[in-house]
Amino acid sequence: MDWLGLHFITELPDSGQLVVHYTHNPVLVLLAYLVACAASFATLDMAERVSHVEQPASQRLWRWVGACCLAGGIWSMHFIAMLAFEAPLAIHHQLPLTLLSLLIALIAAWLAMNTLSHARLPLWRYGVASVWIGLGISCMHYVGMAAMHSHAEVYYQPLLMGLSLLVAIACSLAALLLSRHFRDGSGMFHQLLKYASSLVLGAAIVLMHFTGIWAMTLVLPAGTLPVPTAQSDHLQLGLTLSVIALLIIGSGISAALADKKLQHKERDLRRVNALLSQLDQARVSLQQVAHYDALTNLINRRGFNQLFAEKLLEKTTFGGSLAVMFLDIDHFKRINDSLGHDAGDELLKVIAGHIKNSTRSHEDVVARLGGDEFCILINLHDRDEARHLAERIMQKMKEPIELGGRRMVMTTSIGISVFPDDGKTCEELLKNADLALYQSKDAGRNNLHFFSSSLKTRATLELQLEEELRNALRDDQGLLLHYQPIYDLKRARVTKLEALVRWQHPQHGLLTPDRFISIAEANGLIAELDNWVLRKACADLAYLSRNGNGELKIAVNCSALNLTREALAEEIESALTTAKVAPQQLELEVTENALMGNIASTLALLKQIRGLGVSLSIDDFGTGYSSLAYLKRLPLNTLKIDRSFIQDIPKSTQDMEIVQAIIVMAHTLHLQVVTEGVETLEQQQFLEHYGCDYLQGYLLSRPVPLQEVCGVLDELDRRHTSAALNPRTPAPDRGEPGSLDLAPDSLAHHADASTVQLTR
The missing domain is CATH 3.30.70.270 (Reverse transcriptase/Diguanylate cyclase domain)
Known part of the structure; x- marks a missing residue:
């Protein structure tokens, strides 16, 4: 079989022919190997570059650059290896066939780069591609061999030709698989492995070429003698071609490296821009969180x-x-x-x-x-x-x-x-x-x-009073108790006293509770103030007992805020123990609204206090929103009718009916009834007629200091059968001499009226 003047399957002539022996220049062989290694490295590097480029236009560009580097490297390796061929013949190369071999190499290289441009392919696709690439490289090789013209005829051994073709296919498959492996790697070890693979691939390419050379036999026609020729120009040409090929391949690799660095910078820049965008979003989010309310989306x-x-x-x-x-x-x-x-x-x-x-x-x-x-x-x-x-x-x-x-x-x-x-x-x-x-x-x-400016004055005054009240509690100076008698209608004598707190202020004089109780409640002082009143009342009760009033009881008011404190029962027990007062002599007054504020916890605390033996009284009854269903469950002893229902008796028929109903209801619940705010004999007669148990008010006495209590009690005991408490005797005028000075002044009356709902 003859193709381009080459005998592929034709047998050698039996006689009349001279087989030409040839050698290779080792320097040019080494140069061919270096060019093959450079081409292999360029192929691996370009394949990695193509896989990392995002734009399709850039991918096409680097495919062609890689194809040119691979084709140029393989073709240059082949041509340099042919220049290394030394035989006693005059050999020259035909330019058309030489260029044709370069074109074939370019087609095979483009096929290789096109295959590597796909991210992932099945192995069988790589196998098919390696067959076509190997055939292209072999075709390039043998076309290049045909371009070598001399007087000798060229014969090929079929087995060695087949072996060269297999080497080309295997080399192509190895290059494809290695490029697939190296496309996603990084680091020093990855780079060293790529260098080593390039050396192996270069050796495989050179091996394929020389396998094809070994399959070749040069035969001179009969009568033709070998003619020694000078080969020195081949070395110079080979060196020149090697330098050119290496420069081209090196330029491609340098361009790929520069583009890689540029792409990394672009990627870093995009990453920085993305981070800046995220930071802007985070800043906006933080600003939203920092300056806007998450629930209502209003400004915070x-x-x-x-x-x-x-x-x-x-x-x-x-x-x-x-x-x-x-x-x-x-x-x-x-x-x-x-x-x-x-x-x-x-x-x-x-x-x-x-x-x-x-x-x-x-x-x-x-x-x-x-x-x-x-x-x-x-x-x-x-x-x-x-x-x-x-x-x-x-x-x-x-x-x-x-x-x-x-x-x-x-x-x-x-x-x-x-x-x-x-x-x-x-x-x-x-x-x-x-x-x-x-x-x-x-x-x-x-x-x-x-x-208004008056609000500021009031706020300033309240702030001053708060500080001074705190100091008064700390130093136990300025605070004192006044006591108002509670008259037992059945026993016709005073059996109880209500303790009412006062504050002897150095600048403002004697202050009633309406001036400072709200301040104490608003600033966390009410528990301390209540405890002071409790201990002081118990101590005063002990003093009265030692002075002949052992049957007296003292009623102490409790703030609504204090009913939420579990320590209240312990404080009451401690005050009784310290003053050595029997629990039955103490009565705790709580307002109606305070009792109903949190009925579950209040009920538990009241039962605990009641268990100590202390009596319990509901104060200001009728002004709140208590339920009879709850009222009957509370461990109460006494019910106090608010003064607002008494002050218009006997003029108001409606108030009289309400008071009658309250007395009947209280007695049905087995509660004793105290009516406060009693100021006239008509009121006292009405209440006594309808079964009220106790009276409290200015008809008896205004609140007095401890030092005056005994005198007031003695006077009331002496007069309990006199005209002042006799329904048939006209009521004395207020302020009249001999009437125990029971006439209230308006300011003190209204001051004490407001204390009923507060801690005294």
Whole structure:
């Protein structure tokens, strides 16, 4: 079989022919191996580059660069190896066939790079591709051999030709698999492994070439003698071609390396940009969290303070007015206690929407400061704008809200301060709006108030009183007890005293409880004050017992806040033990509303106190919201009718009927009845007629210090059968001499009237 003047399967002639012996230049062989190794490394590197490039245009570019490097390297290796061929013949190369071999090498290299451009292929696809690539390389080799022209005829041994083809296919498959393995690696070991693989692949390519050379036999025609020729120009040409090939391959590898670094920088830049974007998003999220309330999506306290400072600076610089509006939801705690905090959160969302919808969205700032407290900043032209906005909010709040299967209407208390009239700083304006809010609450809630200077004076005074009350409790100076007799109608004598606390203030004189009890309750002093009253009353009772009044009992008022403290029973027991007073001589008075505030815990505590032997009395009965179902369960001894039902007797028929009903009900529940606020004989006669057990009021005596108690008791005992307590004797005029000075003055009367609901 002849192709391009080559004999592939034709047998050698038997005679008349001369077989030419040939050798190879070792320097050029080594250069061919280096070029093959460089081409192998370029192939592996370009395959890795193609797999890491994202844009399709860049992938096509690097496929062609890799194909050119691979084709140029293999073809250069082949041509340099042919230059290394030394035979006693005049040999030259035909340019068309040489270029054709280069084209074939380029096609095979492109097929190899196109196969490697796919991320993952089945192994059989790599096998098929390696067959075609191996055939292309073998074709390139034998076309290049055909380009070598001399007087000798070229014969090939079929077995060695087949072996060269298998070597080419195996080399192609190894290159494909290695490129697949190296495309995702990194690091020094990965690079060293790539170098080692390049050396092995280069050796395989050279082996394929020389296997084809070994399959070749040169035969001179009969009568032709070998002609020695100088081969020195082959070395120079081989060196030149090696340098050119290595420069081209090296340029491709350098370009790939530079592009790789550039891509890494671009990737790093994208990563940095992504991180910056994430940081911006995180900053926005943090700002949202830091400046906005997560529940209502309104501005929170921090964001409000920042906006407030900015608006205040603007108004200070350019002029104008600004209103600060504090809102507090009335009785919001009841929602949390009865329906739970989840329902309370849902209610806050609805209320926040009502407030937001009532404001001017482009001008007003609405914030939730915490809990059920909201605050609004308003740009003002006149004060009426703030009033109108507050009224709109209060009207909006009257809309029924569906919550937990219930329809409810919430109300709000509002306090307003105005810049610059009520303050020049954020702190001052907020504090003054808060003071106005408390005035709205004190006025019965569901109300609005503007700040006034009198509120600040009152707040300053309360702060001063708080500090001085704390010092009075700590130093046990200034506080004292007054006692008011409680008259037993059946025994016709005084059997009880009610202890009423007073404060002898160094500047303000004698203060009644309405001036300082609320301060003690608001500032955590009420437990200490109650304990002081309890211990002082027990000590005074012991003193009275030692002075001939051993049958007396003392009634001590207990604050509603104290009924939530489990330590109250222990404090009562300790006070009784310290004063050596029998528990039966002490009566604890609690208001009706205090008892019903938390009936479960209150009932347990009252039973514990009752177990000590201490009597229990319900004070101010008729002013609260107690249920008879609960009332009969409480371990009570006494019921005190509030003075508001007595003061219009006998003029008010309705009050008389109410008092009769209360007395009958109390006796049905086996409770003794005390009526306070008794000031006239008509009232005393009415109560005695309808079975009231005890009287208390200015008809007997106003509250007096301990030193005067014995004198008052003696006087009442001497006169209990006299005209002062005789229903047939006209009542003495108030202030009349000889009437025990029972006439009340208006201020003291109203002061003590307010103490019934508080700790004395």
